[in-house]
Amino acid sequence: MAEKQVMVVAADESEHSAYALEWTLEHFVTPFGPNTPFKLVIVHAKPMPSSVVGLAGPGAAEVLPIVDADLKRQAARVSEKAKEFCDSKSIKDVVVEVIEGDARNVLCDAVERHHASVLVLGSHGYGAIKRAVLGSVSDYCAHHAHCSVMIVKRPKTKH
Numbered sequence: 001m002a003e004k005q006v007m008v009v010a011a012d013e014s015e016h017s018a019y020a021l022e023w024t025l026e027h028f029v030t031p032f033g034p035n036t037p038f039k040l041v042i043v044h045a046k047p048m049p050s051s052v053v054g055l056a057g058p059g060a061a062e063v064l065p066i067v068d069a070d071l072k073r074q075a076a077r078v079s080e081k082a083k084e085f086c087d088s089k090s091i092k093d094v095v096v097e098v099i100e101g102d103a104r105n106v107l108c109d110a111v112e113r114h115h116a117s118v119l120v121l122g123s124h125g126y127g128a129i130k131r132a133v134l135g136s137v138s139d140y141c142a143h144h145a146h147c148s149v150m151i152v153k154r155p156k157t158k159h
Contacts, residue, residue, distance in 0.1 A: 006116040007038040011082050020122030020152035040094040042082045045106035046075045104140040111145045119145050123153040
């Protein structure tokens with residue numbers, strides 16, 4: 001039997017991320033059941049406390065452990081939610097990883113490490129200004145990941 005291709009799926013606490021995982025499972029994994037051509041690797045990039053706090057000097061030493069504990073709890077929630085969702089779809093060939101670092105680098109490194117053929121990201125739907133200020137993880141990955149990159153967008157809701 002041929003070795004399965006690896007699909008890396010980015011995960012965070014956003015609705016966009018949850019939708020991207022759900023969409024990916026519905027279109028690429030569930031229809032094939034145990035014969036799916038993909039092994040799923042779900043990756044959560046846990047920010048470093050110093051990047052979240054963004055301060056140095058007096059007080060930083062006391063704040064960083066608190067922030068780190070919160071980021072670890074968040075990572076555990078993201079991992080657990082992804083595992084539960086895959087279980088609910090009877091998907092067993094899945095690995096969930098939490099890696100500390102900037103999401104752009106973490107995801108591109110995961111693609112390399114797993115020899116992934118596809119990277120899936122949810123689109124946060126930022127406008128041009130917010131994307132320019134924050135920097136888009138999906139833009140970065142589309143240019144730097146050594147595989148195909150699929151950006152899953154949620155359908156627009158009608159008001």
